[in-house]
Amino acid sequence: MSLTDIKSFDNKELSQFIVEKGYPRFRADQIYDWLHLKMVTSFSQMSNLPKNLIDNLSSICYISVANIEKKLVSQYDNTIKYLFSFADKECVEAVVMDYHHGYSMCISTQVGCKMGCTFCATGRGGFVRNLTASEILSQIHTAQKDLGVRISNLVLMGMGEPLDNFENVVKFLRLVTFEQGLNIGARHITISTCGIVPKIYELADLQIPVNLALSLHAPTDEMRIKTMPINKKYPIEEVLKACRYYADNTGRRITYEYAMINGVNDSDECAEKLANLLKGTLCHVNLIPVNRVEGTNYNPSKDKRLTSFVRVLSKYNVNSTVRRTLGSDINASCGQLRGKNIKDKGGV
Ligand code: SAH
Ligand code: SF4
Numbered sequence: 519m520s521l522t523d524i525k526s527f528d529n530k531e532l533s534q535f536i537v538e539k540g541y542p543r544f545r546a547d548q549i550y551d552w553l554h555l556k557m558v559t560s561f562s563q564m565s566n567l568p569k570n571l572i573d574n575l576s577s578i579c580y581i582s583v584a585n586i587e588k589k590l591v592s593q594y595d596n597t598i599k600y601l602f603s604f605a606d607k608e609c610v611e612a613v614v615m616d617y618h619h620g621y622s623m624c625i626s627t628q629v630g631c632k633m634g635c636t637f638c639a640t641g642r643g644g645f646v647r648n649l650t651a652s653e654i655l656s657q658i659h660t661a662q663k664d665l666g667v668r669i670s671n672l673v674l675m676g677m678g679e680p681l682d683n684f685e686n687v688v689k690f691l692r693l694v695t696f697e698q699g700l701n702i703g704a705r706h707i708t709i710s711t712c713g714i715v716p717k718i719y720e721l722a723d724l725q726i727p728v729n730l731a732l733s734l735h736a737p738t739d740e741m742r743i744k745t746m747p748i749n750k751k752y753p754i755e756e757v758l759k760a761c762r763y764y765a766d767n768t769g770r771r772i773t774y775e776y777a778m779i780n781g782v783n784d785s786d787e788c789a790e791k792l793a794n795l796l797k798g799t800l801c802h803v804n805l806i807p808v809n810r811v812e813g814t815n816y817n818p819s820k821d822k823r824l825t826s827f828v829r830v831l832s833k834y835n836v837n838s839t840v841r842r843t844l845g846s847d848i849n850a851s852c853g854q855l856r857g858k859n860i861k862d863k864g865g866v
Contacts, residue, residue, distance in 0.1 A: 524579040525553050525652035528692055541571060547698075549575075554699035557659040559583045580605070584612075584656040586664065600661060604653055608646055610677050612657045620670035625657045627687055628678025633712050636745045637735075637777060639811045640677045649678070651689035658700060672702055675710040675731070681717035691726050704728045710775065715752040718760035722767040730764050731773040731804075732757060736783050737791035745782075758795060765800055772801045777808040778819035778827065789830035796836050803831060803838035
């Protein structure tokens with residue numbers, strides 16, 4: 519018999535589960551507190567429960583935990599990168615950043631990714647499996663306990679494509695925004711996607727006002743298809759339409775991610791085309807000099823190019839910011855540490 523993933527239950531589901539097992543409803547509240555406020559990792563720590571309930575839960579349920587496999591602290595900016603492992607030893611990466619206004623965490627939603635973007639270390643490594651809602655949540659639990667801080671901002675920008683693991687991600691959003699839990703406001707959460715169009719509409723209709731970031735990375739279909747295979751299925755025009763729907767429906771501004779690759783997508787002509795796509799919409803463009811990934815010959819754009827690109831965009835009143843990767847000494851961009859760990863252990 520497979521064990522039940524108790525930390526993925528929301529409070530209603532947990533109540534139902536506990537009542538069905540013949541225990542009073544208030545026990546469910548106590549258990550929910552232990553799991554989501556005190557963030558315990560074993561049933562034996564639930565000291566206000568009767569022994570028979572603890573024994574019963576231990577025999578039919580498990581509490582998912584993100585174990586720290588590796589932890590790297592950047593000397594430059596206090597960015598902390600974790601490699602977490604789950605019960606089946608599969609690993610994902612997460613990064614905690616210390617900003618002036620609080621701690622922000624970048625978490626993973628899948629082990630690997632199916633989308634195959636050519637510039638991305640995760641995409642190059644292929645897909646292994648989806649994370650459960652509790653595994654996504656446990657990354658935050660472990661980091662908060664390890665660092666003794668409260669994470670106040672979240673970005674789903676680690677390994678994986680969040681909208682390709684839709685059900686678990688939505689479940690996770692419900693758990694993490696719930697008052698009797700981490701209680702992180704939807705407005706402090708950003709989901710980044712390569713552009714799975716039907717799921718953008720579905721998310722918009724759920725009315726959970728999280729921020730949406732679209733990984734655009736090229737201003738034309740012809741160019742985008744070369745680096746992002748998803749563009750064959752969902753071309754730029756359809757993705758932008760979905761993003762506009764998202765913005766209209768949730769009132770949230772869309773962020774467009776644009777990795778600047780030397781000599782590939784960073785010309786002034788590209789900037790003109792990008793500006794023409796986005797002008798007049800409520801948006802912001804993040805220009806990120808591409809991180810070097812082993813096995814590719816992509817290089818980050820030169821500073822002069824970045825400045826010029828920003829200037830062209832601003833001519834069309836399209837706001838943009840150049841984002842330098844934090845923690846550049848600790849492979850802080852996604853997929854790089856896991857790839858290295860597999861190699862160190864004699865894997866691919
Ligand atoms: N799958 C989602 C979220 C995870 S990737 C998505 O693609 O949006 C998080 C961000 O990192 C995306 O914007 C992605 O395009 C970007 N990224 C991936 N590899 C990169 C690299 N080598 N340099 C810069 N950004 C990269
Ligand atoms: Fe997947 Fe995002 Fe990487 Fe593309 S950029 S391969 S969608 S994780």
